[in-house]
Amino acid sequence: MPPRSFDSDRRATAAQAVRGLVGMGALAGVLVALLALPLVGTAGVSARDGADWFQREPAGLSLTPSPQRSRILAADGSTIATFYYQNRVEVRLDQVAPIARKAVLAIEDSRFYEHGALDTRGTLRALVSNLNSGEVTQGGSGITQQYVKNLLLEQADTEAEQRRALEVTPARKINELRYAVALEKRLSKDEILRRYLNIAYFGDGAYGIEAAARRYFSKSAEDLDLAEAATLAGVVRNPNAYNPRLHPGTARKRRDLVLNRMVELGWIEQEQARRAAADPIELDITETPNGCTESRAPFFCDYVQREILTNPVFGRTAKERERLLKQGGLTIRTTLDPQTQRAAQRAVDRHVPPKNSAGKAAAEVLIEPGTGKIKGMVVDRKLGPNSERGKTWINFAADASHGSSIGMQAGSTFKAFTLAAALEEGMPFGTRLMAPHRFTPTGYENCDGESVGDPSVGLRNSAESEGGRSFSLVTGTHHSVNTFFLALQREVGLCDTVEMAERLGMKRADGKPLEQVPSFTLGANTVSPLRLAAAYAAFAARGEYCKPIAITSITHSSGRKLKVPSADCKQVMDEGVADAVNYVLQGVLTRGTARGLGIGRPAAGKTGTVDDYSAAWFAGYTPELAAAVWVGDPRGGYKYPMSSLCMDGRCYGPVFGATIPAPIWHDSMIGALSGRAASAFHRPPSRYFSRGSGEDRIRVPDVRGMRLSAAIARLRAAGFTVDVGDEVDSTVPEGRVAEIEPGPGTAHEPGTTVTIRPSSGRPEEDVPEDAFPDEPRDPFPFPDGPEDPPIPD
Known part of the structure; x- marks a missing residue:
């Protein structure tokens, strides 16, 4: 097919314009006739029926609120993130500057408060102007009709419905006018204007005059001056062509046209218009991020987002839940504490930089004991494509349901559950068990009564010097002796240990039940820092376990409160048992594997090192805050172990729980708890001291x-x-x-x-x-020397 000539294009354009003018003329005649029909007393029955049909309120007229952006707020009320399909902030009419209201009315519908649904004079005036210019330069639709058009467009769910809402046909125009007539009966003029100002599109992704004022001028609509108001009023007719950021020259001409119109109407003085038009448009652009990628707490934000998108309480289908989040104008108040979040992010990034040379990653979750409130959640990455260095979509801090992570083996942090089970069964601190160099995993039964374990597999300690002697509950925990805990787990029962962990909220990160194997106490299960922090928070809360929660309340734009997940706090162990656990775990920071990493206030915790140094953990707490830290390699810990780690010029050798995770915890907790009063743990019941303190050096x-x-x-x-x-x-x-x-x-x-x-x-x-007498005169002639260094976990 030969290319079309310039003349043929021009003829086609002219023909299109003629068709548009003819259509507008015919449409104007139809509309005027329809409105006039009820006034003609001699009209026939069919004419009266047609007029009645036109005047009747159409079925399905819905005045649903305009889509509004939702906000996620931190506990202090500061904004973490916004979500929207349309960037809109609904405001009252009195929250729009009077000069801005006048500017919009002047250019769009100056007789709005004088006419009904159809401004006959305005329609005819637009028709004459368009016929004289030979093109469509003015529209005949008033404010009410424009509101209806926008409303129908927003309520269109399918592409076909959207096309029908935009098509230029008499049928569509008549349908819009029927809606407009109905609205003029139902709503006041002020309410219609308010709705219009909140629904109109102002370009650059800004829907409604409030979002537009913030976008272009970084201020509220109630603070707009004359020049700014005229600029925004001019945009509405064609948001792309008159966008002041993209087309400042065209937008300035349009602004000045609005100013002149306001002068013609006598709404402003000529001198006011001259001063307002004297300068080019001065913009102060504000970006409104959409989603979590630009959030200051991106992975916590993502956790909250997934909580809404995956929970049926917020909608029957995924589409309904997404629409609620991005259109419902939700105010989502969360548990996040900015001080805690900043301290944790700094600590994680300091010890495991986002773009570190070794490709390692770290994640931490901090939870308030007794409430389940997530106070901080960090990953040493930006939220984004994994293909970009220093970014990931995977939330290593959470379960698969809230971040795609399948979890990481927990290492010796699980020994705390075996300890708790032993103390619950009444074992005193001085209980001693032999810890061999190697342990054959036999004599275990799962909760179904089935024997588990492979006699051909020998389990060992992480340091050979640990085995071959006995330990107490206290010293075995302080030094994290693997074979001691394997023996202790067999003593108390594998099932009892598993059930203790389950009572404390532990489950695999992929949502499946915990695997009941002899190495359970050594942390063979893959879990998330979130669940581990919540479990240790229960120790701090004296046995009260709370499900981790991120949301405290959700308010819909209508003011309706939505139901949010509950922490469902329950007492899962006796207070005295928890006190005994706290007594033992405090020693890990003073005499055990994390010796020297105390934070200057009562604290307890447990290190964890996974087989072959594939990952390392630390879980620790005070009565006020609990946290769990993981460090490993997203590419696979066994493929990329930390057996001789060098990272960004610093070499660590083998990485244990006390090497990197515990210092991250230390720095996070100091920053998070700065300025907060310290509380002490409770003394354990006396029955646990029946064989001594267990501190048996x-x-x-x-x-x-x-x-x-x-x-x-x-x-x-x-x-x-x-x-x-x-x-x-x-x-x-x-x-x-x-x-x-x-x-x-x-x-x-x-x-x-x-x-x-x-x-x-x-x-x-x-x-x-x-x-040489058989007994020395002084059996202890020498003062105590320094304690032995901790045995690596």
Whole structure:
């Protein structure tokens, strides 16, 4: 087909304009006739019926509120994010500057308060103007008709309905006018104007005059001056052509036209118009982010969004829920504490930078004990495409239902559930169990009574020096001894341990039940920081578990309150049991695997290191706040382990729970709790001290010079294991102890092996018989030395 010529295009355009003018003339005649029919007394019955049909309120007339943007607010009322299909902020008429109302009326419908649904004079005037100019330059629709057009367009659910709402036909115009007639009967003029100002499109994504004022001038509609009001009034006729940001010259001419019209009507003085038109349009653009990507708490925002989009309480279908969020003008008040969020984000980004050289990631969730309120939720990434460095769509802090994460193995943080189960069964702190170097996982039954475990698989400790001796509940926890907890789990029962974890809200991040395997206590299940933080918050709340919640209230634009998920707080363990757990876990920060990472106030916690250093955790709490931190590799921890991690020029060697996660927790908690009074944990019931405090480091007695049998008996009575080494040359009589290792007076755990070496001696008659009594005069002659460094978890 040959290309069309310029002349043919011009003829086509002219023909289209003629058709439009003819159509407008015919339409104007039809509309005037229809309105006049009731006034003609000699009209026939059919004419009267037609007029009655026109005047009757059409079926299906709906005055649903205009779509409005929803806001997510932090606990202090500050905005976290906005959601919308149309960026709109509904306002009352008195919240629009009077000069702005005049400007819109002047250019769109100056006789609005004088005529009914159809301004016959205005329609005919527009027709004459268009015929004289040879093109359509003025519309004949008044404010009411324009409101109806916008309303029908908004209520169109399908593309076909949208096309019908926009088509230029007499049928559509007559239908609109029928609606307009009905509205003029139902609503006051002020109410119609208010609705129109809130529904009209002002370009640049701004719907309604309030959103437009904020978009173009960074102010409210009630603060607009004359020049700004005239600019916005001029945009409405053609929001694309008169967009002041995109087309400042055209927009300025249109503004000046509005000013002149206001002068013609006598609504402003000529001098006012001259001053307002003297300068170019000065914009002060404000961006209104849509969604979570630009939020200051992006992953918390995403969690809230998914809470609404996935919960049937907010709509039967996904489409209904999305429409509610993006059109309902919701005010969503949340639990987020900005101070806590900032402290956590700084801590995570400081220790695991978003674009770190090792490709590692970190996530943390902070929850208020006793309420379940999520006070902070952070990931060391921006929310965005995974293909861009330093971004991810996956919320590593939450379950799959709220962020696509399938969870991460929890490591030794699960030992706290075994400890809690043991204490609930009445085991005192001084309860001791042997922790072998390797443990064969036999003798376990799941909650169905089935035997589980593979005798061919040997489980071991993370440090070989930990095994081969006994530990108490306290010291076994402080040093996070794997084989001790495997033995303890078998003692209390695998099912009891699992049920304790379930009572504390634990489930796999993919939503499936926890796997009941011997390595349960070692954290074999994949979970989220969110659930782990909520579980540890229950310890802080003295056994009261609350489901984690992010939303405190939702108010619809209509003022209606929506139902929100409840924390459903329940007492899941005796207060005394929780107090005992807190007593033990406090020592992790003072004498255990996280020694030296206290925060200057009562705190407790547990480190966690996953097999082969594939991930590391720390979960800790005070009576006021609980948090869980995960550090690992999104590409796969076993494929990219942290066995010899170097990141951004800093090398850590193998990464344990105390290496990176615990310092993140430490920094987060200090920042989050700054300025808040500290509370103390409660003392555990006395029954847990029936075998001592469990803090059982004891000094090695000085048995030098004692006969070998007496020395062995003395050391064993003190709780040590004894090994007799080779003889050494000494002036000590033969058969008596010449040397002892570890040295006398040093403090060690019961069960520690003490090596004694007998003397080769010299003639016994050369040494006075009473020079070496069987018992030393002072069995503890040396002051306590420094405590041993913590054993890595």
